[in-house]
Amino acid sequence: MALKGDRIESAQGTEITYNMNEVGNKGGVVVNSTIGSGAALDQSLALVTYAATASGKRPVGILLCDMVNVDQTRQHINQHKNEVQKGGKVTILKKGWVVTDQLTSGITVTATNCLAYLADGGRITNVNAGEAATPLIGRFLSTPDEDGYAKVEINLP
Numbered sequence: 001m002a003l004k005g006d007r008i009e010s011a012q013g014t015e016i017t018y019n020m021n022e023v024g025n026k027g028g029v030v031v032n033s034t035i036g037s038g039a040a041l042d043q044s045l046a047l048v049t050y051a052a053t054a055s056g057k058r059p060v061g062i063l064l065c066d067m068v069n070v071d072q073t074r075q076h077i078n079q080h081k082n083e084v085q086k087g088g089k090v091t092i093l094k095k096g097w098v099v100t101d102q103l104t105s106g107i108t109v110t111a112t113n114c115l116a117y118l119a120d121g122g123r124i125t126n127v128n129a130g131e132a133a134t135p136l137i138g139r140f141l142s143t144p145d146e147d148g149y150a151k152v153e154i155n156l157p
Contacts, residue, residue, distance in 0.1 A: 002027030028122030050122035
């Protein structure tokens with residue numbers, strides 16, 4: 001589990017215009033892989049991904065659903081777990097806060113309100129390596145707990 005249920009999604013804070021073509025856990029920061037033309041509401045080119053490196057990427061938001069690859073002739077997608085089949089539309093949080101464990105290992109958040117940045121693999125860090133290398137995504141609202149979860153506010157345009 002990468003997200004806990006405790007969260008606030010502000011009005012106009014979520015977006016469902018992107019697809020994702022890979023398996024992944026919710027709670028990390030996704031970036032544009034390819035973009036469609038115009039509004040790109042139902043274009044397969046409007047893709048997000050977990051970037052292997054954060055450098056030079058523009059964060060889109062926090063992934064709010066698990067991406068799975070299941071044989072749907074044998075089993076159903078579990079809608080109660082927010083599972084989406086690989087290649088489907090994903091829900092992304094752009095404004096609000098979540099409690100996530102998708103943090104860079106070894107970070108030390110000692111105070112609330114310190115800034116949060118995109119790190120490699122869609123993780124979140126408090127280490128600022130410059131706007132191009134680690135784009136700003138929001139701020140930490142808590143320190144990580146004993147299970148590695150922290151409350152993070154997301155505020156993306």
